[in-house]
Amino acid sequence: MAKVGFIGLGIMGRPMLGNLLKAGHEVVAYGINAAKLDACVTDGAQRGTSNRDVAARSEVVFTMLPDGPEVEQAVLGEDGVLAGARAGTLVVDMSSINPLVSQKIGAACAEKQVEFVDAPVSGGEPKAVEGTLAIMVGGSDAAFHRAEPLLKAMGSKVTLTGPIGAGNVTKLANQIMVACNIAAMGEALSLSTRCGLDPQVVLNAVKGGLAGSTVLDAKGPMLIGRNFKPGFKVRLHEKDLRNALLTAEANHVALPLTSLVQQMLLSLLSEGKGDLDHSAIATVLEKLSNVTIERPS
Amino acid sequence: MAKVGFIGLGIMGRPMLGNLLKAGHEVVAYGINAAKLDACVTDGAQRGTSNRDVAARSEVVFTMLPDGPEVEQAVLGEDGVLAGARAGTLVVDMSSINPLVSQKIGAACAEKQVEFVDAPVSGGEPKAVEGTLAIMVGGSDAAFHRAEPLLKAMGSKVTLTGPIGAGNVTKLANQIMVACNIAAMGEALSLSTRCGLDPQVVLNAVKGGLAGSTVLDAKGPMLIGRNFKPGFKVRLHEKDLRNALLTAEANHVALPLTSLVQQMLLSLLSEGKGDLDHSAIATVLEKLSNVTIERPS
Numbered sequence: 001m002a003k004v005g006f007i008g009l010g011i012m013g014r015p016m017l018g019n020l021l022k023a024g025h026e027v028v029a030y031g032i033n034a035a036k037l038d039a040c041v042t043d044g045a046q047r048g049t050s051n052r053d054v055a056a057r058s059e060v061v062f063t064m065l066p067d068g069p070e071v072e073q074a075v076l077g078e079d080g081v082l083a084g085a086r087a088g089t090l091v092v093d094m095s096s097i098n099p100l101v102s103q104k105i106g107a108a109c110a111e112k113q114v115e116f117v118d119a120p121v122s123g124g125e126p127k128a129v130e131g132t133l134a135i136m137v138g139g140s141d142a143a144f145h146r147a148e149p150l151l152k153a154m155g156s157k158v159t160l161t162g163p164i165g166a167g168n169v170t171k172l173a174n175q176i177m178v179a180c181n182i183a184a185m186g187e188a189l190s191l192s193t194r195c196g197l198d199p200q201v202v203l204n205a206v207k208g209g210l211a212g213s214t215v216l217d218a219k220g221p222m223l224i225g226r227n228f229k230p231g232f233k234v235r236l237h238e239k240d241l242r243n244a245l246l247t248a249e250a251n252h253v254a255l256p257l258t259s260l261v262q263q264m265l266l267s268l269l270s271e272g273k274g275d276l277d278h279s280a281i282a283t284v285l286e287k288l289s290n291v292t293i294e295r296p297s
Numbered sequence: 298m299a300k301v302g303f304i305g306l307g308i309m310g311r312p313m314l315g316n317l318l319k320a321g322h323e324v325v326a327y328g329i330n331a332a333k334l335d336a337c338v339t340d341g342a343q344r345g346t347s348n349r350d351v352a353a354r355s356e357v358v359f360t361m362l363p364d365g366p367e368v369e370q371a372v373l374g375e376d377g378v379l380a381g382a383r384a385g386t387l388v389v390d391m392s393s394i395n396p397l398v399s400q401k402i403g404a405a406c407a408e409k410q411v412e413f414v415d416a417p418v419s420g421g422e423p424k425a426v427e428g429t430l431a432i433m434v435g436g437s438d439a440a441f442h443r444a445e446p447l448l449k450a451m452g453s454k455v456t457l458t459g460p461i462g463a464g465n466v467t468k469l470a471n472q473i474m475v476a477c478n479i480a481a482m483g484e485a486l487s488l489s490t491r492c493g494l495d496p497q498v499v500l501n502a503v504k505g506g507l508a509g510s511t512v513l514d515a516k517g518p519m520l521i522g523r524n525f526k527p528g529f530k531v532r533l534h535e536k537d538l539r540n541a542l543l544t545a546e547a548n549h550v551a552l553p554l555t556s557l558v559q560q561m562l563l564s565l566l567s568e569g570k571g572d573l574d575h576s577a578i579a580t581v582l583e584k585l586s587n588v589t590i591e592r593p594s
Contacts, residue, residue, distance in 0.1 A: 165492070169492045187552045192470045195466045202467050257484055
């Protein structure tokens with residue numbers, strides 16, 4: 001069993017840390033919220049006093065933070081992970097961030113002989129609790145093989161997709177398809193509903209064919225039932241598409257649909273709807289055409 | 298067993314007619330291509346001499362034609378179906394056309410006490426041959442119940458989705474989602490490939506999650522394998538999205554993603570690529586960013 005650190009104790013981090021504990025690992029926890037740190041100590045973690053302290057006491061350090069700036073601060077900042085890490089420490093960033101930031105952090109780690117992988121997850125809170133996340137990893141083969149058994153305590157599918165940054169590129173590819181598939185469903189059902197059809201009947205008619213998707217199965221009923229309880233929040237998907245567009249810009253890749261759907265997410269933020277489920281992307285299309293995708297009463 | 302007529306003996310029509318024959322129905326066939334009519338007679342159909350003649354000899358008349366203008370001509374034109382039909386004849390248009398044209402034809406039929414349903418299909422040639430098409434029907438309950446047993450000779454899933462035109466609205470909803478899902482896959486994999494990832498590895502990492510779709514499973518390997526043998530042709534998908542935009546315009550529905558993807562289909566037509574599989578939509582995104590979605594060599 002390994003001696004590991006865990007930084008970032010939010011909705012995702014706490015259950016992920018819990019699954020490391022359940023697998024028998026010794027975990028030192030740290031997060032800026034004292035109450036959340038207390039909760040993790042109650043769960044069985046040791047109390048860390050800073051990011052640096054966590055790193056000094058661990059062979060492998062996990063970070064699970066909101067976005068790239070927070071990860072940069074936690075790893076590279078004053079009293080950060082790199083200040084406490086020894087040569088040979090492995091840092092595993094499980095946050096969903098801009099892959100360019102992963103590469104920057106990976107380079108800074110390499111200068112101190114610290115190993116780094118980016119390992120963002122998909123599946124949300126329920127799968128974090130169950131330990132069945134999908135985990136997409138970017139890094140060297142050696143670092144991946146070192147991280148893999150620990151990651152398997154948190155996820156059911158752990159895939160090495162390339163060098164450092166590749167985990168986040170894969171996550172962005174995933175988020176592009178999810179967001180665009182939701183928007184496409186919004187357009188298809190806006191048109192159908194305006195033409196007088198029952199959107200549930202349309203869904204049932206098409207879902208077994210080439211239009212079928214996990215989005216249609218998982219998000220179609222939420223949309224038609226007007227249930228936007230997250231799930232995965234609009235503001236997080238907006239962050240992911242923003243990071244996709246930043247990565248695309250740096251690499252001279254044009255993403256016309258993605259940029260359009262990111263604007264739809266911004267429109268939702270402008271209405272204070274950042275905490276709705278991302279299926280609310282379809283409501284921007286409804287609003288554009290003054291239609292509501294619901295069953296006829 | 299019913300006495301039925303079948304007009305339109307192309308790639309889809311001939312095997313669909315064949316399945317009506319196999320189910321034991323007596324079929325009068327007609328199409329403008331003499332060789333194709335001969336082939337259907339060889340299959341066991343009776344030879345019709347005109348659309349009008351087919352209608353005069355049948356209780357139920359099926360049409361399977363390229364687009365709305367051809368259906369209008371065949372049903373409403375000189376020597377057309379309505380010229381030969383009696384009160385009580387049922388016309389079943391299985392073409393994929395603008396639902397506004399379905400409604401126009403339905404109204405003209407009603408004036409002559411001829412019943413009409415629109416019943417477009419999805420599944421393409423392989424499922425037409427197997428008799429396992431998905432068939433989306435618009436019309437009255439009575440007309441649907443009359444058509445249903447005959448349609449079940451050609452399809453495995455036959456769904457009434459609303460009044461006349463609703464079959465084609467449902468088909469358009471299907472085609473909107475398929476086209477946009479292909480384009481979304483194109484953007485996700487263009488970005489991944491440019492960032493140095495193997496697109497097949499990305500597909501494998503994400504396909505079990507919320508980004509999963511039938512498009513990803515069926516069209517992803519074709520794209521990565523650079524196999525654009527149709528399947529479903531670009532020029533037919535362009536027609537479908539054009540009809541979706543015409544229907545949307547008439548109903549004041551804004552379809553930003555759909556209109557963008559329809560432009561991509563036009564771009565393919567400009568290059569003479571109308572006969573490629575519609576997964577070629579992704580190649581427009583490749584071209585936009587000067588990248589090829591293929592495995593690293």
